[in-house]
Amino acid sequence: MLNVNNLTKKAGNGEILKNLSFIAKRSEITAVIGPSGSGKTTLLRCLAQLTPISSGNVQFSGQDLKELSHGEIGLVFQNFHLFPHLTILENLILAPTSHGIQKEIAVQKAHQVLKQFSLGGKEKRFPSEISGGQKQRVAIARALMLDPPLILFDEPTSALDPEMVKEVGEIISSLQDSKRVIILVTHEVRLAQRIASRVLFLDHGILLDNVESAEFFSTDSTKLSKRAQRFLSNLS
Amino acid sequence: MLHFTDILPSIPFILAGVGVTLKFTILSLLCGLPLGIGLALCKISHFLILKKIADAYTSIFRGTPLLVQLSLIFFATPQLIGYPISAFEAGVIAFSLNSAAYSSEIIRAGIGAIDKGQWDAAKVLGIPYKVTLWKIILPQALRNILPALVNEMVNLLKESALVSIIGETDLLRRAQVVASEKFLYFEPLLIAALLYFLMVMIISFFAKKLEKKLNHA
Numbered sequence: 001m002l003n004v005n006n007l008t009k010k011a012g013n014g015e016i017l018k019n020l021s022f023i024a025k026r027s028e029i030t031a032v033i034g035p036s037g038s039g040k041t042t043l044l045r046c047l048a049q050l051t052p053i054s055s056g057n058v059q060f061s062g063q064d065l066k067e068l069s070h071g072e073i074g075l076v077f078q079n080f081h082l083f084p085h086l087t088i089l090e091n092l093i094l095a096p097t098s099h100g101i102q103k104e105i106a107v108q109k110a111h112q113v114l115k116q117f118s119l120g121g122k123e124k125r126f127p128s129e130i131s132g133g134q135k136q137r138v139a140i141a142r143a144l145m146l147d148p149p150l151i152l153f154d155e156p157t158s159a160l161d162p163e164m165v166k167e168v169g170e171i172i173s174s175l176q177d178s179k180r181v182i183i184l185v186t187h188e189v190r191l192a193q194r195i196a197s198r199v200l201f202l203d204h205g206i207l208l209d210n211v212e213s214a215e216f217f218s219t220d221s222t223k224l225s226k227r228a229q230r231f232l233s234n235l236s
Numbered sequence: 237m238l239h240f241t242d243i244l245p246s247i248p249f250i251l252a253g254v255g256v257t258l259k260f261t262i263l264s265l266l267c268g269l270p271l272g273i274g275l276a277l278c279k280i281s282h283f284l285i286l287k288k289i290a291d292a293y294t295s296i297f298r299g300t301p302l303l304v305q306l307s308l309i310f311f312a313t314p315q316l317i318g319y320p321i322s323a324f325e326a327g328v329i330a331f332s333l334n335s336a337a338y339s340s341e342i343i344r345a346g347i348g349a350i351d352k353g354q355w356d357a358a359k360v361l362g363i364p365y366k367v368t369l370w371k372i373i374l375p376q377a378l379r380n381i382l383p384a385l386v387n388e389m390v391n392l393l394k395e396s397a398l399v400s401i402i403g404e405t406d407l408l409r410r411a412q413v414v415a416s417e418k419f420l421y422f423e424p425l426l427i428a429a430l431l432y433f434l435m436v437m438i439i440s441f442f443a444k445k446l447e448k449k450l451n452h453a
């Protein structure tokens with residue numbers, strides 16, 4: 001499991017994340033919800049080690065997160081960030097082959113993952129030649145190539161058409177596995193309701209709520225912070 | 237008034253200069269571009285010393301006339317290290333060093349224009365810095381800056397006429413030789429100008445085609 005202790009991230013004079021502590025379990029999807037500017041993406045960037053944390057520590061299965069190599073954490077971006085000059089297949093095998101995995105084995109794995117995501121036959125296409133939903137599926141497939149035990153999703157559906165949201169949601173849901181910790185940052189509240197087991201509500205860098213998904217979305221949510229209640233009522 | 241027929245026998249002599257000029261341009265490009273990439277990588281590097289050296293290099297080569305650089309290399313080399321440098325060698329060295337300074341700025345800007353998300357994506361995937369640079373960033377950057385690089389190649393081609401001053405028999409020099417032999421200036425120089433223009437047009441034509449092909453991919 002992922003164990004976050006007193007994580008603080010400073011930028012300039014302010015604190016973007018203030019003393020966050022939470023646990024994310026394997027075989028669960030932990031959703032992080034909150035208004036724009038609440039620090040959700042910064043939290044993911046800290047967990048993915050794209051930006052250093054200012055204080056506190058993060059442990060994964062008892063190991064400090066810094067000791068994990070980059071390939072062991074998968075991050076799926078809002079804007080996919082596929083490599084536009086490479087084909088879908090090349091996008092998938094670049095990381096494994098640069099880690100010394102034989103090309104044939106990487107290609108075989110890529111075919112298998114693409115098939116799993118109904119992307120078979122798209123291997124030779126370029127990212128510009130496929131739809132947004134397909135791009136995000138390729139991005140997820142690319143993140144899975146190294147079998148990371150920790151997968152982070154940064155608003156994976158907000159650049160997609162509404163009908164694609166469900167599809168990508170189903171894929172994320174299908175990744176739940178006793179070996180994986182999945183963290184989903186989203187402001188697509190319905191998506192979180194459908195697939196998350198736990199919900200963390202973040203506002204102005206403070207973790208206000210950390211509850212089971214059913215509790216967060218129950219009609220009688222008086223146990224939640226005022227902020228979360230207002231956030232939810234603004235949506236309905 | 238005009239005596240094109242008089243210089244007709246000398247036209248093959250002038251035409252041979254096209255090859256010399258192209259040789260200068262292509263060789264200087266082949267040496268200058270890798271050096272430019274190297275300088276650009278120094279400029280984006282985290283090592284302050286490399287950055288300062290690359291910046292200083294660029295300032296010096298862009299801040300002094302190419303003709304002065306060429307003259308220095310040609311006339312000062314024998315004095316300094318006793319090597320009797322040929323006009324050809326001096327030309328290629330001067331143009332390579334000079335165009336590296338210009339193309340390094342183009343390449344640096346091209347790398348800077350690549351979406352930061354590309355770096356992030358490579359980093360989370362654990363792709364090593366070298367692979368990220370050569371397989372992800374540079375291919376995209378080079379595609380974006382191709383028009384600017386072609387422009388640099390055209391500049392190089394035109395500036396190569398400067399070697400005529402240190403005695404290399406390039407296109408311009410040959411036109412001047414014919415001019416002084418026949419006491420006719422307008423005709424041979426006009427032919428030289430026309431040939432330069434044709435070369436530039438041909439390069440631009442192929443560059444446009446290449447650009448279209450790359451944009452399609």
